[in-house]
Amino acid sequence: MNTVVVERTYDAPIDRVWEAFTNKSQLRQWYFDVSDFRPETGFKFEFTGGDENVRYRHFCEVVEVQKPTKLAYTWQYENIEGISLVSIDLFPETESRTRVKLTHSGLDFKTDDKNFQPSSFNAGWTHILEMSLRDFVEKSSLFKSISINASMQAVWDTLLHPNHDWAMTFGGGALAQTDWSEGSEIIWTDMEGNGAVRGIVEIADGKTLQLHYYDDFDRYTTAALGDYLEILRLTPRDGGVLLEAETGKLQKYYLKKQDKMWDDALEAIKKTAESK
Secondary structure, three states, X not given: OOEEEEEEEEOOOHHHHHHHHHOHHHHHHHOOOOOOOOOOOOOEEEEEEEOOOOEEEEEEEEEEEEOOOEEEEEEEEOOEEEEEEEEEEEEEEEOOEEEEEEEEEOOOOOOOOHHHOXXXXXXXXXXXXXXXXXXXXXXXXXXXXXXXXXXXXXXXXXHOOOOOOHHHHOOOOOEEEOOOOOOOEEEEEOOOOOOOEEEEEEEEOOOEEEEEEEOOOOOOOOXXXXXXXXXXXXXXXXXXXXXXXXXEEEEHHHHHHHHHHHHHHHHHHHHXXXXX
16 A cells, blocks of 8 residues: 655644645635635545646545644545545644654555556645745744835835835735824735734834734734734934834735835835825
């Protein structure tokens, strides 16, 4: 019986990794576009995967669940004889580190398709665990800086007027609702008022703007502030201003998407401030 085993350790707590494997909305972001998913024995789900040349329809059924350390499901294909088993074991090495052992056994499908060779499964699972899952569960920070030939006041005024200006660089545009006083609420939405995130203006002293965000947007709950914050620092430098931006902690999956957006945002801030 052909078997592939792939192990990786992540800088993430076990609950976060378990959620990535069992929450259908999260699975759709880093894994496959599953039809549905519930970590319940007997639950059946399906998805389509492959490459640019060929797509395969997968059928799976959950056969074992031991939250948050064990998940197993069968794995088979449409019109291809054979059934395999994917077993996922999670081991908490520390409160913030988790080792994942994925075992895919029974890789004896009745086909001459080279994509069904154990080496292909090994390559696929290695990429998924090393790249896709790691970027989704691990968090990191982003650091950017830019020199601006303008006064501190001009740059500060630009920071506090993001709407229809530098906030347009984020995901097609964003709008901020806040009075920018320390301790006040800030709500960001898209240009149509949707997709809101909520936070607190923690510092707004003319040289540092620090925004701290909730893990849960619902303002009517007692949701705690999360790891994610944004800090914009202004420092006088050579007759102008050095603007530094720091973000995080945020999942690497999202930081990669934000990298260029922050580059564009700083350029937009520079352009507006220098025109004042």
